[in-house]
Amino acid sequence: MKLDSSISAVVTGGASGLGAATVAALAEKGVKVALFDLNAEKGEALATELGGVFCEVNVTDDDSVDAGFAKAREAHGQERILVNCAGIGGAMKTASRSKEDGSIKHYPLDAFNTVIQVNLVGTFRCIAKSAAGMLTLDPLECGDRGAMVNTASVAAEDGQIGQAAYSASKGGVVGMTLPIARDLSREGIRVNTILPGIFDTPLLAGAPDHVRDALGAMVPHPARLGQPPEYAKLALCMIETGYFNGEDVRLDGGIRMAPR
Numbered sequence: 001m002k003l004d005s006s007i008s009a010v011v012t013g014g015a016s017g018l019g020a021a022t023v024a025a026l027a028e029k030g031v032k033v034a035l036f037d038l039n040a041e042k043g044e045a046l047a048t049e050l051g052g053v054f055c056e057v058n059v060t061d062d063d064s065v066d067a068g069f070a071k072a073r074e075a076h077g078q079e080r081i082l083v084n085c086a087g088i089g090g091a092m093k094t095a096s097r098s099k100e101d102g103s104i105k106h107y108p109l110d111a112f113n114t115v116i117q118v119n120l121v122g123t124f125r126c127i128a129k130s131a132a133g134m135l136t137l138d139p140l141e142c143g144d145r146g147a148m149v150n151t152a153s154v155a156a157e158d159g160q161i162g163q164a165a166y167s168a169s170k171g172g173v174v175g176m177t178l179p180i181a182r183d184l185s186r187e188g189i190r191v192n193t194i195l196p197g198i199f200d201t202p203l204l205a206g207a208p209d210h211v212r213d214a215l216g217a218m219v220p221h222p223a224r225l226g227q228p229p230e231y232a233k234l235a236l237c238m239i240e241t242g243y244f245n246g247e248d249v250r251l252d253g254g255i256r257m258a259p260r
Helices: 017-028 040-050 062-076 109-134 164-185 209-217 228-240
Strands: 008-012 032-037 053-056 081-084 095-097 104-106 146-151 189-196 248-251
Touching: 008 017, 008 062, 008 109, 017 032, 017 040, 017 081, 017 228, 032 040, 032 062, 040 053, 053 062, 062 109, 081 109, 109 146, 109 164, 109 189, 146 164, 146 228, 164 189, 164 248, 189 228, 228 248
Parallel strands: 008 032, 008 081, 032 053, 081 146, 146 189, 189 248
Antiparallel strands: 095 104
């Protein structure tokens, strides 16, 4: 797919981190970009800076997602690109014993479900609704009606202690990539997923320098945190390369996560 001003895109989680870097990279190519996010202040500022449109969207809510797509399409027309970066973290052991009083507790199921709803179901919700819109388009000269990139995590394959919910949600994104790509291939819609390693995103912004340095040193090469523009570069490669379809690709400097 050739990226230029004739193409429009939607990026979820587009106000910061990996999403913001992808929005900037797409805008640099001339693509008309809509940002889905809950952070209106950052989202509006970035959209204004890049000439895009901000849509305040909660990916766990059907009506919110529908309204976001309606606003984006009114501004830019039907999107041919969807990049799913919206997600949350959270860590807690499946069950644990308190060191203070010996009391035992388990991972709250409502908290587990929240992570699944945002990271997995929210991703699928946006895929399904975007795909339905893409089916109304004629194929481009390259044969594509559209291209999608999802965000999983290396935790999908080597999740650490306390990451049961997060790893399950990201593992689900990996697991559904190929079936969705197969569902949509005959319609000319390609679907791929990136599994980022330890990236310098807002999730790590508040960590002390020595913690960030230690995390970077864990990476075989280069021994540093990943930078959001590196994610964006791979996302654009997946979108632009017509033979890229149904793949899950780690972007992690060769790291394999230890149990903790």
